[in-house]
Amino acid sequence: MASKDPAPITVASKVTFAELCGLLEKIQKTQGNDKKKRVLKDFVDKWRDFHTKVHKDDSADTEDSLFPAMRLLLPHLEKERIAYGIKEHTFAKLLIEVLCLGKDSPDANRLLHFKAPKNVKGDVGDFASVAYFVLKPRCPDRGSLSIEEVNNDLDAIAAGNASKAGKDVVRRHLMRLVTSLSAIEQKWLIRMVMKELKMGLSQASVLSVYHPDAEELYNVNNNLEKVCRLLRDPNTRGHEIGISVFSPFTPMLGERASPDKIEALMENKTYFIETKYDGERVLLHKKLDEYKYFSRSGNEYTQTFGSNVFEGTLTPFIANFFKPEVKECILDGEMLGYHAATNTFGTKGEQFDIKSRDVLDRTGYQPCVQVFDILLLNDKVLTNTPLKDRLPLLEDVFTPIDGRIIRSAFKPAHTNQDCADALNEAIDNKEEGIMVKLADSVYKPNTRKGGWFKIKPEYIGGLMDELDLLIVGGYFGVGHRSGLISHFLCAVALSDDEGDGEERKPTVFYSFCKVGSGYSKKQLQDFNTQLAAHWQAYDKKKPPAHLELASGFKEKPDAWLPPDKSCILQIKASEIIESDRFKTGCTLRFPRVELIRDDKPWYQCMTTRELQDLREKSGGKLAGSRFELGESEEPAKKKRRAPPRAVRPTLMNQFQGADVSKVTQVSHALQGREFCIINGPPTCPKQELEKRIVELGGEIVQNPDVTTLCVIADKVNIRVNNLIKKAKYDIVKADWLMRVVEAGCWIKWSPSDMIHITSATQQEFDKGFDEYGDSYTVETSEDQLHTVFDNMSNIPVISHDEIAELEEEYFPDDSPFGLFRTCRVYMDSNICVGDPNSAIPNCTLDLLKQELSFFGAKISPTLDADVSHVLVHSGDRSRVETMKALRRKQHRKFHIVTEDWVRVKSSIRDLHPQTLPAVVSPGRKQQAKLAWSKIYCSPFVNQI
Structure with missing residues (x-):
């Protein structure tokens, strides 16, 4: 048996971890940034000299570089090991175990309660310093591990933390590190794991010591290993750093500004104003039919949004709207949450994660990318092209589609007043703020000094509550x-x-x-x-x-x-x-x-x-007033006199009771009933609901009492919670009152209408509804049925495999009710029939989806490796060739069929022997069984 090639020799395998920690100690104790940088430069120069000796003639071809040490000097930049899953408490328990410390011993208490001033030596709150004092008398003076060995252990810990069965792996490698390093080395190791080194040198300083172009290159590609490898030779100066498709980089950023400073900042030149949306920064990369999505910090979210037209929460809905001539592009924008029912964009304050695959099902928000810049088009990098020339190019890249992909609206401006007016308009619209960009600005990755400015109300004194x-x-x-x-x-x-x-x-x-x-x-x-x-x-x-x-x-x-x-x-x-x-x-x-x-x-x-x-x-926004030029200076921070105690704050107008003096009663539907409205939906706020109650003959109060029928609320707030605690009132959803207003007559409550139920009302419900809210006497609507099913969510659900086992037991000759039980079907229904620019969905396939599910098929949302059938519409086979190309690459082949295949299979259910009437003769049943088998065993009729 041939022996394996020996592992290549690297500098990191020859340099001890103790030497790196000695460097960090020296840097920390040195005063002055320049002196610290000189200490680091001596280490880097020695590393480069040793690199030349180790690799000799193959120095130019080797992948070895300073990266193994640099990833420990800048642990917060290492994206390959996102999380170790180890916090101070975990380290403390491990050290107590390895050192055989008593659980109640002074040193164990120091480790476990490192933040308590009376229990620790050194810096309060710094676990690494506390651990050093505990370890110092118990550890060797110098460790035995190299930098490469420490990195290998850390990589193993990160990999073990990411796997379900990795707990033992994590513990084994942590144990090796703890028992093989000195106290001073373990202090720095802990800081590396916590990703907070505290050596007194910034990221920019460390990178500049390595190479003058290192920080610029890192800002472009966010890849520390690539930076160390490409800039290994200090004499090789970076040429024009290009931006390439599918390589992440940090985007250009905006600097804070005030409207009364804009003319001076822009040097009286033309600038553009855009709305600043409250979303997630995203860089969309496209190359032919492949897509990738990167965040501002370089994290990839392609798995969520989709790498091709067959998968993801966004790509299938935008791929067909890119112009045919666009082969490659990189777009800069904001990923927003769009609510189709209300035609509105959500904000981060609503705390939904647009990067989640099930965000639409949970919140009603779908991902929509708002594009405001283009950095690459086909084979041309556009970063050095002025903004005023880049923006028109977006019109040649894609066709906007509401709720999926849109272009940012920008307008030219020249004066401070133009900027002030735009900010006030944003405040009135409850928007986050505005972006102001110099029309001649070029695109500079990861900089705030390139001519872009962000203006928010909170940046300006006097505008915020x-x-x-x-x-x-x-x-x-x-x-x-x-x-x-x-x-x-x-x-x-x-x-x-x-x-x-x-x-x-x-x-x-x-x-x-x-x-x-x-x-x-x-x-x-x-x-x-x-x-x-x-x-x-x-x-x-x-x-x-x-x-x-x-x-x-x-x-x-x-x-x-x-x-x-x-x-x-x-x-x-x-x-x-x-x-x-x-x-x-x-x-x-x-x-x-x-x-x-x-x-x-x-x-x-x-x-x-x-x-x-x-x-x-104002929906949680704290912008309290409009901006006026000349009043943007931060107010002097002087003491304010407290208001006299006799002055009580009054309720704001929008929360006071409605003026119903001029409301005309049109019905007696609510006659003799008293209501207290806490809040209403955005489409019908509190005062509007109160007017509707008076129109129907009801009465309104601002505070409930014994005569109040119920409290009405659209959402639960602090006041509603307080009323729930008192348990004196029925609290009904505002949706019920909206239905009463629409019907113009009284509608009885059901359990699904209630936010809180008093004991008396609960007794009445027990007479007319079961435990899941289903009425014994009233016919159930579709919406009510959905609510009942939601209430039954705790009932165990029979799995697809369990159903298959039951069919095998009771229908051994193939079940007529499980025609498609063994099929996993991908519906090609994200396309549009006929006009490719039409936005009408393929409703025919949507209906067939229900029929397939009814007869046992699994419907796959993506064209994954387990799909057995792809269903396309016979009227539009435009993507069949693409799917065939994908099929050729897969180990498991899928069948491409039309809707006729489903209809043929469904129509033969009546031929199944078990579905024939009892009076049919045995001979007829035998003929039916042969016919059934012949058709059923030919499943690929109408296959493409």
């Missing part, structure tokens, strides 16, 4: 914030629904957000000194009675404050978004501290009712 929140908890910082409470858990006071006109001090607070920016280190130190005497360690077994956290303690603080010893922070943010991490059910997006409200007592913080009012005011 600000929130006064109480500090209730804190988190210890790391790095330069070690030893300080660097992040604060803020809360709102629970509203007192029973309050009379007199101000009461709140006793319960709901966690709302975590904030850790907006102040300098000096301000943070002063603030910590001010509160130092009042912090208390948080014990989840004995939590403070005044503080309510989300279920599961998802944001459990390290320490907490008594309310009367705390103070209020004035917080600024972009919007209020849904979140299950906090008790309020929502939190702030991009929060930052604006001011410490020393002028305001702790009990005058924001309440849950005020939060809900603010949240509903």
Whole structure:
């Protein structure tokens, strides 16, 4: 047997990990960025000299480079090992096991509670430093592993973490690292695994030491290994770095700006204004019939959106709309969530992930790419072409289709006022902001200094609503914030629904957000000194009675404050978004501290009712006013006087009761019934619903009492939750009231109409409905049937294979009810019959899909390797040749058939012997069985 070729010798296999850690120690202790870079340069030069000696004549051909060391110097850039799945607690438990430490020993406590100041030596909150002091007396002075061996172990840990059965692999390789390295080496290893090195050199500085063009090349392709390999020779200067199809890179970015500075920033030149959508940045690469999608950070999402016309949530719907002459292209844009029913785009505040394959089924949002730039067209790279010349080219690339792929609308502008008007229009439309781009700008990957500017309301002082929140908890910082409470858990006071006109001090607070920016280190130190005497360690077994956290303690603080010893922070943010991490059910997006409200007592913080009012005011957006030129300067951060206690905040107009004095009653459908409307759907808000109730003879109140029939709500908010806790009122969905208004008559409630049911109403429901909400007496509609089925989701479902086994047992001669049980069918129904530019779906195949499913077939959403049949429409065989080409490449061949094959198979069900009447003679049954077998065993009639 021939022996395997020996593994190639690399520099990393000859250089010890201890030498790399010695370099990191020296860099960390050296003062000054330039001196640190000189220390690193000496190491890089020695590596290159050693590389020449190791590889000699084959130096130019080898793949070996500084990459094995560079991936450890810049661990956060290594995309090949996305996650190790190891946190500080895992490392702590492993070290306790390897070192045979008692569970209650001082050193074990130091490792497990490394953030507690009284338990640790070194930097508070830095697990690596704490571990070093524990390991130092127990480890050898120098480890025995090379850089290559450490990398191999880390790769194995990452691979084991990604597999279901990799727990033992992870533990084995971690054990090898822990037992083979010195204490100082393990300190740096921990930081590499945590991807936070803390050596005092930035990414840009490290790359610039290696090669002057290294950072630029990395910005283009996001591939650290490729950077190290191509720039191995320091004398080889990078030529014009091109952008190529299917190679990810970091896109061009926008710099913050204000409308009153635009003319100066643009040097009085023409610029373009575009709407800034709240989506996910995406780079769409196309080469012939293949597509790839990359995020801003270089992550690939092709598997979700689709690599070809047969698969994915987007590609099948846009591929036919690219112009035939476009062979290759790279488009820059934003991936948005489009809701076809409402013709609207979603926002990140709604917390749906457009990169999820089932996002449409779960949320109703489908992916839609909004294209605003083109970087490559066929064989020409366009990055050095001015923007004003690139944008017209988009018209020659694809035909827009609503809800799938659209072009960004841009308009030329010249003055500050043009920019201010566009920003105000965005505020009025509840949009995120605007983008402003110099018409002559060229495309520069991964830079904010190229003539693009983003303008949002939160960037401009005075335009955003600000929130006064109480500090209730804190988190210890790391790095330069070690030893300080660097992040604060803020809360709102629970509203007192029973309050009379007199101000009461709140006793319960709901966690709302975590904030850790907006102040300098000096301000943070002063603030910590001010509160130092009042912090208390948080014990989840004995939590403070005044503080309510989300279920599961998802944001459990390290320490907490008594309310009367705390103070209020004035917080600024972009919007209020849904979140299950906090008790309020929502939190702030991009929060930052604006001011410490020393002028305001702790009990005058924001309440849950005020939060809900603010949240509903404009869909969570916190832009409170319009922009006027000359008023964009940040307001002076001076103390504001608290409002007099006699002044009570009033409810905003849109949440007050409707003026029904001029409403004319047109019906008695709701006569004698009283309702309380909390909120309504976007199409019919609260005040509109109240007018509809009065028109039908009903009465409305703003607060429910014993005479109120029910509470109406479209969505559950804090007020609805409070009413649910009281359990005094039936809470009915606004959809039920909409149906009553449409019908003009009373409609009885059903369980599916209810948000909350009182015990009395539940007893009535028990008389007329089963446990799944199905009525005993009323005919069921299609929508009600769907609701009943949803309620039956916990009932075990018989699998496809179990059904097949039953058919085999009871219908051994082929079941007439499982004609297609063994078939996995892909429906070629994403095309359009007739005119290829038409948007009408192939409804005929959609109907056949139901028939195939009824008779046992599995319908595959993609043309994968398990598909047995591809069903095309006989009137459009335009993609048959493409599918045949794909079939030739597959190991398992699939059949391409038309709809006639389904109809023939279905029509012979009546010939099955088991479906014949009992009076038919045995001879006739035998003839039928032969006919059945002949037809059934010829399954590829009408095959293409």
